[in-house]
Amino acid sequence: MRKILLLTFYLIFIMLNGFAQKKGPDKKIAFKYTPQGKLSLHAFYPPTYDKNKSYPTVIFFFGGGWVKGGPAHFYGQAEHLSSLGLICYCAEYRTRTSHNTSPYECVKDAKSAVRYVRENAKELGVNPNLIATSGGSAGGHLAICCAMITNINDDNDDLRTSAVPNLCFAYNPILDTTEKGFGSDRMLGNDTILSPLHNVRSHLPPILIMTGTKDKCAKWENALDFRKEMRKNKNDLVLRPFFGQEHSFFNNQKRKNPKKGDIHYKFTLYESELFLWMHGFLSKEPTWEYNFFHKG
DSSP states (O other), X not given: OHHHHHHHHHHHHHHHHHHXXXXXXXXXXXXXXXXXXXXXXXXXXXXXXXXXXXXXXXXXXXXXXXXXXXXXXXXXXXXXXXXXXXXXXXXXXXOHHHHOOOHHHHHHHHHHHHHHHHHTHHHHTXXXXXXXXXXXXXXXXXXXXXXXXXXXXXXXXXXXXXXXXXEEEXXXXXXXXXXXXXXXXXXXXXXXXXXXXXXXXXXXXXEEEEEETTOTTTTHHHHHHHHHHHHHTXXXXXXXXXXXXXXXXXXXXXXXXXXXXXXXXXXXXXXHHHHXXXXXXXXXXXXXXXXXXXXO
């Protein structure tokens, strides 16, 4: 009898744990065919999604140093924001481990994703004037590169369609790809072509950066330098420091202290929501209490 009771409790635990997990994307949409294979957008739709309507949209890019990673990195953020009325896509892109490619292909794929969504906005139910890019670490770098790197594009893209997002928010993004930052050894001999810090110009879309002051990859001093250049060019930048935090502090998985990690995950989610609301992507103002204490 005792064994039966233990088995019953174990099965109940497994079921409840399964229900608590993220449901995953509603659909996968192929947006690009490369020599190394197909790339897809993992789509998360609002509860009352109607493709005949027009929704604000966020495209997320995963982190991993342009070397590894996958779209599931931002499933949590995508699922939450889609529940608030946005369409969210977690984009695939080529990486060194999976496709033997460089950061240049990563940037090309990211820009292709934005162009695909904008070109097919009517069919997808997307508002082409309300497209945001986002991501963490190398994915944050890609989100910002879409906004400012103009001379790196896929040869098969229609350059008449802009890859520049209307808004960008990034989690500990790589901002300097020189030796003073991160990734100079991966830039194939020119470490400033894909460096956001070295490509700032005027008339960029509004950008939110959330980063830790103890980050050894996306260094705090790089963020300060980036803010200086953005201000010099009269761009709209919000820089949110997370004091004492290291790289990937916002992730809510695989942490030694999941409870602490969840706090930072929810705080960055609140900052993201607030930024989206301020720029017309969300109709309802977010509340601190909701993001810190809601279940899920």
